[in-house]
Amino acid sequence: MLIVLISLVGCNNEKKLVRVDYQISENHSGEHIITDEDRIQTIASIFEKVKWENVKVEMSRKEDMQLTFFYQYDPNEPERLEEYKIWFNKDMDTEIVDPNKHRYGKLDEADAVKLREAIK
Template sequence: MITDNESIQILRKSFEKVNGEPGVQAEMSRKEDVAVTLFYPLEKNMPERLYKYRVWSNSDDSATLISDNEKEGYETLDKEDAEKLKSTFLF
């Protein structure tokens, strides 16, 4: 569980830079490198939303993410932000 503010800010900034293709039903040929669940508070006095992501590290040092959020789907992250994500998730 990641709870420190510095790591959360790194993750937040990295996920803001994700380039996605909503609605794409993608599958990868290998098991993800890491599976994460993010808790998003959307409205005051309402429970958080849980979004699950599967993350793969690619040979070009970018990252591929597949989300269970129908508005996100199949996504990619460039090398620079993928490295931040990987170091935060320790893979």
């Protein structure tokens, strides 16, 4: 029984979001780091609501913000990174591009406001 438990623990490849970096494009103020677990969890739950389409898009203007998610799969290995480019539009919908997976998604106004608040 002990052998089964050890092998199950060793096979846990669940990813955990441990850090979020963001860079605001308009003022090029450098990267900012979010390590607070509550803020990270809020950002992760908002991103779970994104309705993704598998399509490669080009936007007409530079993104307003870039987010980098740091996922920990194994404590003995370095984090894996996922980058997202975000556009906050005047009509309050938010567009997100995942350039690595060629995905495009949108957030509604309420979730866009929550995302902005979690990042500040």
